[in-house]
Amino acid sequence: MASTQLKRISKEEVGKHNQPDDLWIIIDAVVYDLTKFKAMHPGGLSVLLDPEIAGQDATEAFFSLHRYEVLERPQYQRLRIGQIDGEKPSIHGRIAGELSKVPYAEPTWLSDGYHSPYFSEGHRTFQKAVRRFFDEVVYHDAQDREADGKRPSQSVIDKMTALNMHAMRMGPGKHLQGRILMDGLVTPETFDYFHELIITQEFARSSLRGYGDGLLGGKVIGLPPVLNFGSEELKAKIVPEVLDGKKFICLAISEAQAGSDVMGLQTTAVKSEDGKEWIINGSKKWITNGTFADYFTVGCKTEDGFTVILVERGPGVETKQIKTSYSTTAGTAYITFDNARAPIGNTLGEEGGGIFVILSNFNHERWVMCCASARSQRGIIEECLKWTTQRKVFGKPLHSQAVIRSKLAGMISRAESKCPKLAREHHVSDVQYGCGQDTARDAVQVFGGRGITQTGMGKFIEHYHRTIPFDALLGGAEDVLADLGVRQALRAMPRDVRL
Ligand code: HEM
Numbered sequence: 001m002a003s004t005q006l007k008r009i010s011k012e013e014v015g016k017h018n019q020p021d022d023l024w025i026i027i028d029a030v031v032y033d034l035t036k037f038k039a040m041h042p043g044g045l046s047v048l049l050d051p052e053i054a055g056q057d058a059t060e061a062f063f064s065l066h067r068y069e070v071l072e073r074p075q076y077q078r079l080r081i082g083q084i085d086g087e088k089p090s091i092h093g094r095i096a097g098e099l100s101k102v103p104y105a106e107p108t109w110l111s112d113g114y115h116s117p118y119f120s121e122g123h124r125t126f127q128k129a130v131r132r133f134f135d136e137v138v139y140h141d142a143q144d145r146e147a148d149g150k151r152p153s154q155s156v157i158d159k160m161t162a163l164n165m166h167a168m169r170m171g172p173g174k175h176l177q178g179r180i181l182m183d184g185l186v187t188p189e190t191f192d193y194f195h196e197l198i199i200t201q202e203f204a205r206s207s208l209r210g211y212g213d214g215l216l217g218g219k220v221i222g223l224p225p226v227l228n229f230g231s232e233e234l235k236a237k238i239v240p241e242v243l244d245g246k247k248f249i250c251l252a253i254s255e256a257q258a259g260s261d262v263m264g265l266q267t268t269a270v271k272s273e274d275g276k277e278w279i280i281n282g283s284k285k286w287i288t289n290g291t292f293a294d295y296f297t298v299g300c301k302t303e304d305g306f307t308v309i310l311v312e313r314g315p316g317v318e319t320k321q322i323k324t325s326y327s328t329t330a331g332t333a334y335i336t337f338d339n340a341r342a343p344i345g346n347t348l349g350e351e352g353g354g355i356f357v358i359l360s361n362f363n364h365e366r367w368v369m370c371c372a373s374a375r376s377q378r379g380i381i382e383e384c385l386k387w388t389t390q391r392k393v394f395g396k397p398l399h400s401q402a403v404i405r406s407k408l409a410g411m412i413s414r415a416e417s418k419c420p421k422l423a424r425e426h427h428v429s430d431v432q433y434g435c436g437q438d439t440a441r442d443a444v445q446v447f448g449g450r451g452i453t454q455t456g457m458g459k460f461i462e463h464y465h466r467t468i469p470f471d472a473l474l475g476g477a478e479d480v481l482a483d484l485g486v487r488q489a490l491r492a493m494p495r496d497v498r499l
Pocket residue numbers: 025027032034041042043044047048053058061062065066067070076079455456457
């Protein structure tokens with residue numbers, strides 16, 4: 001906190017202002033005049049008039065009840081009237097662009113004393129720039145939009161476009177050609193999956209679940225079928241406007257009666273009499289970004305089986321908001337197609353070959369989800385380590401309790417055992433999500449009532465706990481995929497082995 005301009009005041013002087021009509025306190029060497037504020041204090045008046053608080057150094061009491069960000073709010077900065085003579089503020093919250101010094105808060109490759117052969121100096125420079133961008137541009141919009149439920153601000157989308165972030169979020173590939181990435185920090189030819197991992201993980205760290213999906217999560221899963229299976233003509237029209245944040249696309253597969261069993265979809269597409277258009281009828285449910293999408297990558301039942309078709313918003317396409325357990329920022333939609341039309345040229349892949357399009361698309365989606373899931377767990381560990389250090393129980397930090405340390409150990413071991421493997425092998429493991437759910441449950445226990453409260457100290461824990469089940473559903477339910485893994489392993493069992 002910048003404090004050089006503040007008047008110097010002695011502790012003795014502060015001590016004289018300890019009455020309701022003249023109330024000062026000290027937090028981290030800064031003197032606050034709470035005389036007028038006390039009646040508006042969300043925590044009430046009496047706590048401020050306590051003889052150990054009024055006119056005293058209330059630093060420890062303050063940080064066991066408030067996040068640092070409370071002090072950063074402009075309305076509370078105005079309460080500062082001075083600084084203790086001979087002392088300096090030493091406590092800080094999140095510093096934009098900086099790595100956290102809290103153990104396990106950062107991926108191993110970014111932690112002091114570790115070296116990874118997989119990340120180069122170029123990746124480190126890139127990470128620094130991406131973090132600064134997310135801290136400065138995305139973090140506050142994420143908080144505000146989660147609160148008001150509106151779409152991510154177009155100004156954030158435009159700033160991401162300027163760095164070609166939307167294009168980079170699609171991973172390496174031809175779509176990057178001719179684009180200047182992150183102000184030239186990496187070339188389209190050298191951009192690799194570790195760069196993409198960095199973006200996904202910084203995104204997960206700075207953002208919130210609904211907002212993260214709202215900030216063009218639909219494009220991350222809806223555009224690959226166009227990139228990989230669309231005609232050159234279709235790509236030339238769609239890809240630039242989507243990657244430049246001017247038009248929005250979503251993936252419309254799941255239906256009220258079909259989820260992981262994609263072959264059970266009931267939306268139909270039949271050809272018009274002249275054979276030039278698809279006519280689409282049916283509905284889709286839980287479609288991320290659907291409420292504001294201009295394009296829909298739609299899974300349809302066709303004469304030959306299952307076909308994926310790009311549909312543009314127009315007559316016969318209606319979208320409405322679904323209320324989910326995260327914010328409406330994600331634009332999660334129920335979509336109806338009522339004789340909606342799309343040119344035959346909008347077919348993605350072969351007619352009847354839709355399952356191949358969808359299955360190949362899942363790979364990138366699950367890779368992104370794993371990167372994000374692993375990173376979010378570290379964010380929760382950081383919250384828990386900070387909380388258990390600053391929260392005092394029975395006169396000692398919360399982490400002096402062995403049961404609490406045991407929960408921390410579980411969270412840390414889950415994050416540590418999965419992340420390096422993920423980064424090393426691009427290993428797509430649905431176990432990630434199970435780990436996240438265990439960590440969410442432990443974190444709530446550590447935070448107590450605050451872990452289920454949407455504001456204040458535990459707000460990120462509450463949010464994580466409320467939204468983590470999504471990770472086990474998206475991209476195919478984790479139970480279905482885990483079972484697939486076991487069945488594949490069983491198929492590979494040698495016939496001649498015995499115990
Ligand atoms: C500059 C001084 C202070 C400011 C600006 C301030 C502001 C706030 C705010 C904004 C909240 C709502 C917390 C949230 O939901 O995010 C709050 C809650 C609270 N504050 Fe303060 N506060 C100050 C000092 C103090 C002090 C010195 C105490 C003394 C112990 C205190 C005790 C509390 C309590 C008990 C709550 C309720 C916490 C809860 O619901 O968990 N506050 N305060």
